[in-house]
Amino acid sequence: MRRMGKIAVIATVAALALTGCGSDDKKENGGSDSAKGPKVGLAYDVGGRGDQSFNDSAYKGMEKAEKELGATIEEAKAAPGENDDIRAERLRTLADAGFNPIIAIGFIYSPAAATVAAEYPNVKFAVIDGYSSTIPKAPLDNLSDLGFAEEQGSYLVGVAAALKTKDKHVGFVGGTHGDLIKKFEAGFTAGVKSVDRTIKVDVQYLTEDPNDGATGFENPSGGKDAATAMFDAGADVVYHAAGKSGLGVFDAVQAAGKGHWAIGVDSDQYLTVDAAQQPFILTSMLKRVDTAVFDFVKAVKDNTAKPGFTVYDLAADGVGYSTSGGFVDDIAEQLNAAAEKIKSGAVVVPTDPAKVK
C-alpha cells in the first residue's frame, strides 16, 4: 500500500500537469450560414480569446468584418504542448472545412502556415506578427504576414511617460526576452530619452527564454513582482508588454497608490480593467490587430490581398496610443508632434534596445 500511495501521488501530479493548463472558456459556434461574405478561420495560440489584449483585439476586427462584410467566423483554439504538425493540422482542418481566408494569431504559426499554404494554393493565409513568408523557398502568393511597428507606438507612450514622470524614473516590464518584445522596449526607451536623456529607465523581462510564453505572458504574479520592485526603487511610470502578465502590473500600480502610473499594451486596457484601477492607467500602446484582421478579410473579399509582409505602422494607423481617462490630454500637443515626426520620417525609431541612442 505504501508503494500504491507513491504511485497515486505521481499519477495525480501527472494528471495535474496534463489538465493544469486547461481553461474552461468555450465558444459558441460562430456565424450563420446564410451570410454570403467570406468564411474566415481564426486559429489561436494557447490562451486564445479572453486575454483582454492581443487575441481579443483580433476578435474585435473579426466582429467588424462580420458586421460590415458579412463574414462568417470559425475559431480554433490550441491546447498546451503542441508542435508545428499539430498547428498545421488545425489549419488543414479549417481549410478542408472550406474556410478562406485563414488567419493565424501569433508568430508561432509561421512554420505551420508556410507548410499548409503550399498544400492549399486556393486558400489565403495570414499570420499576425508572422514571418511565414520567409520560410518557403519560392514565395507563395496566398501567404501573408501582418506585422506592426510596435516600436513607433511604444515611442509615443515613452514620450508620455517622460512627460508625466516626476521623479525622472520610469520602468518597462517585458514578457519574453525575444525580438518581438525588444521592439517595444527599444521604442519606449527611445521615446523617453527623446524628452529627457537623464530619465532613468528600468527594464525587466519576466523570462530570458524567448520561447517560454507561459512565464512571460501568462504570469500576472511575476508581472506584479517586477512592477512592484520598480515602484519601490522609485519609478513612477511603468509600461508593460507582457500580455496577461500585465494584469499584475496593474495590481502593482494600484498598490503603489496615487502618483504612480501604468501604461497598457495592445488594446485600450483602460476599458477592461476594474474601475478601481482605471485612475492609474495613463494610456495604452495600441496595436491595431483588429485593423489588420479587418483589412485582410476585406482585401481577400475584394481580391486585393497582398502576399508577403505588410507592416501596420503609425502612418497606416496600425499602432498608436489611447486617450481613455483623459490623463494624457494635457500633453496631447507634444504627443502629436512626436507622431508627426515619425510619420514624416524625421524620426526613425530603433527596433533594437542596443541601438537606442
Place this chain on the structure above:
Amino acid sequence: MNVLRRVLLGLAAPVLALIVAGLFTTLLLLLTGDDVGGFWDTMLSWPKNRNLVNILNSASVLYLSGVAAAIGFRMNLFNIGVEGQYKVAMFAAAVFAGQAWLPGKLNVIAAVLVAMIAGAIWAGIAGILRTTRGVSEVISTIMLNAIAGPLVGYFLAKWGQSTGNSTQTKPIPEESWVGGITIFSDSVTKLYGLSLLAVVVGVLFWLVLNRTRFGFDLRATGSSESAAIASGVNTKRMIVISMLLSGAVAGLVGLPVLFGNSHNYGASFQAGLGFAGIAVALLGRNNPVGIAFGALIFAFLTEQGNLLNIMAGISPDIVAVTQGVIVIAVVIAYEVVRRARTRIEQAAVADALAAEKGAAA
C-alpha cells in the same frame, strides 16, 4: 494461471479505466451543456490517412517519453524529470547538429549520441543526489525541470538566431535532415524517419528488462528493495544507472521532430511530452507493449481533440481532462485488478492442494 486469463486480467484495468474516463468526460460535457453527441462523433470518427500518420508520429514520441519514465518506475524510481531532460537534450542536439561539424547522416548519429548524453547527465544529477545525499529523485527532478527551462532559454537567447519574431538555434543543414517515410500516398504528412528510434528503444527495453541480469536486478529492486539488497544488488549503483538510462532515452524524445520537421530548437519546441510520458507509462503499466498502447491512445485522443472545436465547438482542453482521468482511473483499476488476481491465485493454490489431498485420500 493460464495465459488467456493472464492476458484478460492485464487488459481489464486499462479497459476499465477508459470506460470510467469516457463516462466522466460525458458527465462533464453534460454539466457544461456541451454537445455530447458531437464530442463522441468527432472523437470516434475514423481519422483521415494524414491524421493516422500524425497519430503515429505523436505516438512514437510519446512512446520514447513513456519508456524513459518506465525505466525508473520499474525500480520504484520516480523520474519526473523527463520533461527537463528532453528539453536540454533536444537543445544540445540542435546546437550540435546545427554546427554541421560532421557531414550528412554522420551528423545525425553524432547528434543522437549528444542528445542521449545530455539527457543522461541531466537525469544523472538527480541519481547522484539521491545516492550521495539522499535527496528524493521526485523533488530533484522537478527542480531540474524548473532549471532546464531558463537554462536553455538563456543559451538560446545568447546563441540563437532570429527570424521574424522567433528565436531559434542555427538550422540543421538539409543534408542531415531525416526525411519522412511515406505511408499513405495520398497523405501530405509523413512518418518521421527517427520515429523508428521508438521501435528500437522498445525492443531493447523489453530485451534488457526481461532477458538480462541487469533487467532482473532492476525489476527486483522495484518490487522489493530490501530483497534486492539481500540478493546482492548494489542498489545505489542501480539507481545511478537507471537514472542515466532513463535520461538517455528521454534525450531521444525531441529528435524525431528535430530532424524530421523543425530542423532547429526554437519557438515551435513542443513542451509537456515528459509529463505525458509519465501518464503513458502508468497507463501501459511500465510494460514495453503496454506503453505502446498507451502512447497510441494518447496520440489518438490528442489528434481527434484537435478537431473538436472546429467540428463540435468544444474546447480541446476537454481532451486533457479525459487523459488525466484515464491516468487516475488506470492506477486505481490496476490496484483493484492486482488484488483480484492475488485472490484468484490463492484460490488456485488452495484448489490444487485440495485436489492433491483428495487424490491422496
Place this chain on the structure above:
Amino acid sequence: MTSAVAAGETAIELTGIGKRFPGVIANHDIDITIQAGTIHALVGENGAGKSTLMKILYGVQKPDDGTIKVNGAEVSFATPSDAIAHGLGMVFQHFMLADNLTVLENVVLGAESLHGIGDDARAEITRISEVYGFGLDPDELVESLGVGERQRVEILKVLFRGARIIILDEPTAVLVPHEVDALFENLRRLRDQGHTLIFISHKLDEVLAIADHITVIRRGTTVASVLPSETTSRGLAELMVGSELPSPSTEESTVTETVLLAVRDLEVTDEDGRQELAEISFDIHAGEIVGIAGVEGNGQTELVEAIIGMRHLSRGTVTMSGTDITHWTTRQRRESGIGYIPEDRHRHGLLLDSPLWENRILGHQSRPPSVVGPWLNLRGARADAERIIAEYDVRTPGVGTNARALSGGNQQKFIVGREMSGDPKILVASHPTRGVDVGAQAQIWSHIKAARKDGLAVLLISADLDELIGLSDSIRVLLRGRLVGRFDPQSVTPQELGSAMTGAGDDR
C-alpha cells in the same frame, strides 16, 4: 464495565465458528467453552487457525458461521470496540507502545474518557499495578523499560479499560525463561482475582505449567480439550500435529578441521555511532553448525547482515576459506558460496509478486542455472525451480505461481531449497523454521543436517532453543552485541542458556 463473574460459570462459549477466506478455510466447526476465572490455553501449530479465531473473538473479523456467547449472552462484534465494551481485552505479541511516552500516557492513550489523563488515571494505574504485583511506575518512560515490563504495561492497558477476559497472543515468545516465570506469577494473580485468561501458545511445557484447561486446534478446527494433569507435552504435540513429533536429535559430529568462516574482532556501529556489535570472534568449520542464541534485538540481525555484506564493519575482519572478504560486496560473497536464509522472508527472501521461477533467480543472479553471461536463462531457472519444488516438497500448482500465493511454510521451504542450490560452502540461516509448521520444520532440519554432513558450514540464528540444541555443534550466546557464552548442546540446559541470554548468570 462488566461485573466480576464467579468461578465455575462460563465466560466464553464458541459454537460452530467457521471463517473462510478466498481459497482458504481458516476455521471450521470450532467449539470451545471457557470457564470464568481460569487460564485456558489454546494450542496449535503455526497456521492452525489460532490467530484467525482470536481475531474473531476480539471483533477484528466477523465469523461466517457459528455463535459467540460472552457470560451467557450471545454477542456479535463488529469492531474491537464492541469486544472491549463486553469486557474483553487483547495483549498482542508485538507491543503497541510509544517509546517516547510514559507508562501513564501509553495507558490512557485512547481511553482518556475513563479516568482522565491526570491524577485519577495515575491513581488507577498505581492501584492496578499494586493489586497484581506489576511494579510499574506510571511516570517512567516506556523506552527505559525491559521487555517483561513492557508486556506488563500492555496487560495494564487492557485492565485499565476494564477487561475481565484477557487474550494473550504468544506472550512468552519475546521473553527469556525467568521473565516467563514472572509473567506466569502475574497471570496466576489475575486469575485468582477472578479474571479469565486465554493463553495462546505453541510452547507445550509452558502451557502445561500455566493452564487450567487446554484446547488443541489443528487444521482450523478444535480437535481436543484436555486437562494439563491428564496429558504430557508429547501427548499434546501429537494432538497438535496429528502424528509423531519430530524432535531435533544430536547425531554423530561431522565437524572437520577446515575453517570455512572466520570472524575476528568484528565491530558494527549504527548511524549514531552506537555500538551494536563488538569483539565478535568465532570460527565455523566445514561440517559444523554454530548456533547463536539470544533474546531478539541483541545484535543477531546486525551479525547476519555484517557477514552477508549488507552492513559496514567499523572494525574487524571476515575471512572465508582463508580469503579476506571483509570488503567484498554482498554479491561477491554470495557468488563465492554463502547461502542466506533471511530472518524476514517477505522483506529479504522473496519477490512476493513475482513467480517462483523468478524467485529462483533472486540471490543467484550471477550463477548458473539462472544465467548465461549477462543473459537470464529462463528455461534453466524454471527447470531448477521445478527441482526445488519437488525435492523440498513445496506445495504449489506450478513455478508460474506468484510467491505471495504460497503459505509461509512453503515459501520458506522454497527459500531453503534455493539457498542450498549451487553447492554453498557456508549457510547463514536466520530463524530457518520460524512460522513454519511442524512437518515443514522437520524437512528443513533434515536438509540442513544432510548438507552439514557434506561439509557445509552453518551459522544458525534461532529463537527456538530446541532447534538450537538439536542442530548445533556448539552454541554461542549473544547479549547486548557481544558473545557472552559458549555451550555444548549435548549438556546445556534451557535454564543455563536462559540465564546467559539475560545476563542473569555469572559474569562470563
